[in-house]
Amino acid sequence: MQSSNGMQDVVIIGGGPAGSTLGSYLSMAGIKNMIFDSANHPRPHVGESLVTSTTRVLKEIGFLETMEREGFVKKYGAAWHPPEKRGEFDIAFREFAQPGIDQDYTYHVDRGKLDLLLLKHAEKLGSKVYQGAHAKEVIFKDGYPQGVQFEIGGQAVTIPCKMVVDASGRGTFLGRQLNLKKKDPIFNQYAVHAWFKDVDRGAGESADYIHIYFLKVNRGWIWQIPITDKITSVGVVAERDVFKESKLDPDGWFKSLLNSTPEIARAMQNAERINEFKSEGDYSYSMEKFCGNGFLMVGDAARFVDPIFSSGVSVAMYSAKYASERIRLAFATGDFSEATFKPYEDKVRGGVNIWYEFIRLYYKLLPSFTYFISHKEYRVQVLQLLQGEVYDRAEVEVLEEMRKFIQKVENAPEGNIFKKALSDIYVN
Ligand SMILES: Cc1cc2nc3c(=O)[nH]c(=O)nc-3n(C[C@H](O)[C@H](O)[C@H](O)COP(=O)(O)OP(=O)(O)OC[C@H]3O[C@@H](n4cnc5c(N)ncnc54)[C@H](O)[C@@H]3O)c2cc1C
Known part of the structure; x- marks a missing residue:
């Protein structure tokens, strides 16, 4: 599984949840990897509330015991409060049991603490971790990366590798180098x-x-x-x-x-x-592509959508999980071309598109969200989304129903009680 010349198999740029989760999966598969982060952990970070789907990944990489031991605050649900009246409507995660997850809560986290623990976990599993190492350039030759140049302690150091994964978060290091970053057309x-x-x-x-x-x-x-x-x-x-x-x-x-x-x-x-x-x-964007010959982007380095539903860390961890599957295949077959990694992009893009559509409809007409979350028939589907079940889903019925609901309000005569709540977000 190891490449020749002492070369690293995979260089991971960024040691947030995406980078550490990927390092963990790769080490578990026997693929040599190094994680480099500009920061020295613990470093503060926004993004402190998880969704329940992350539990699956935390379990797979053997990190759930650490979450329990470290006493992170247990999160059993979520509540929304309308602006004008007192009171709330809420959900409890136990209402919707998720396959493969046997706890009815997730966690709120001090990200400084969580990210350091995750990085140490990856190291324990076999990743080599370097902090205070800032990626400056991915070096390409004949269309494939040959290595990454870092600045470490004021010195330029080049690390040769077989593959590069960008997990640099909203720094979007490789996306910027390759000019792939597209600002979101709606959200600012x-x-x-x-x-x-x-x-x-x-x-x-x-x-x-x-x-x-x-x-x-x-x-x-x-x-x-x-x-x-x-x-x-x-x-x-x-x-x-x-x-x-x-x-x-x-x-x-x-x-x-x-x-x-x-x-x-x-x-x-x-x-x-x-x-x-x-x-x-300026935090909503997408890369034109999430992979190419010999490289992938995971987590925020690939795409970031508005955080209203606390989706970020879940996307970071699932994208790392799915990336690791294609990277294993590449090492098994020796094919590091974009074609090997493209199914990864399709899967992650599909999942994040569902989050995005849900967010877009939510902002378009808030009462449609409150209507569907209180609806006997659709509530469970809304919960499924809020709990992060977004991958490998061709159709999501409740999103279609939300679109129809919004169209009805748009076509309703002036004076309709919901009409003044419509925002100007484009929805088709
Ligand atoms: C306002 C706001 C609220 C949010 N709320 C939530 C929430 O409640 N729940 C949730 O799940 N998510 C939330 N998020 C999203 C969450 O912060 C991210 O999705 C998550 O941190 C992504 O993880 P990551 O590993 O991809 O990136 P990061 O956690 O950002 O990690 C990237 C790492 O890369 C390193 N790095 C950057 N550039 C380089 C370089 N050139 N060389 C080496 N290292 C580099 C950085 O130091 C960093 O440690 C929120 C985001 C925002 C903006």
Whole structure:
């Protein structure tokens, strides 16, 4: 399984969830790999609430015991809060049992801690891990990568390899080098977030749900995610134009939107911020392709969609799992051409397209989401999506029904109660 000349089989750029999960799968298959990350872990990262489908991957790579041992907050469900009235509607994951998953919860995570643990796990399984190593260029010859040039401690170092996988997250290292990155035509969101103590999360099991508060501004919402029993992550998201037009700084913008929504304003009454505000922008895009001769992209390095449904880490881990399957095939057959990896792209693109369509319809008409999630017949299908079951699905009936519902509202006469809730997102 090892290549000659001491050459690495696979160089992985980036040691977030995508890179570490891939390294774990490859080592389990006996494929030599090295993971390089610019950062020194633990490093802070946005993206703290998981969906239940990740459990399957965590189990396969033997990491579930670590999740349990490290005491990450258990997430049993999710709740949404309409902007004007008090109250919520929610889901509990136990309502929809997922094949191969025998726990009715997932986790909220301090990403600094999770990503370090995952990286150490990959190392334990056999990946060689280098931190503080910044990828500068993938070197191609005759259409295939020959190696990657890194900057390590101020020195340029070239690592020869058989294959390269870009797992550099929203850094999108290889996509930028190959000019493959396409900005999303619809979404241009902006987020400001920080950690707080003394947030009143309420009582009972739902205190540890993710809570989403709808805002009255374009595509606006607030997340409330428990990080520990005392610390809560709170983030405000909206269209970038909403932020620009407010003429406020990120801190002032966060506070003004928070105070516009009675339920979260009440929960935050006595809250104290414990770290700096961070902002994220321009974060929806896709690469024109996710693979080529001798290379693949996984996780955010391939595509990123709006985080309203906490899909990111799940996509990172599943794309790593599916990438590892095609990489194993390439080593078994000796065929490293794009054709070997293309089924990987089709599978991941298909799954992320379902997330994307769900998100698009959600933003197009919020009441359609609240209608279908409360619907006796369709609720379970909505749950299935929210829990990350998006791969290998040709049709998703509830999405078709949501589209029809929206069309009806669009064609309804003025005065229809839902009509004013329609946003300008293109839906066909
Ligand atoms: C506002 C917002 C909220 C979100 N909320 C959620 C959520 O609740 N739940 C969820 O699941 N997801 C969420 N996400 C998405 C989540 O953050 C990502 O999908 C996830 O981190 C992707 O993992 P990854 O391994 O692909 O990339 P990353 O976790 O970003 O890891 C990439 C790694 O590559 C390294 N790197 C970058 N460039 C280089 C280079 N040139 N050389 C070497 N190393 C490099 C970086 O240091 C980093 O460690 C959110 C995202 C945003 C923007």
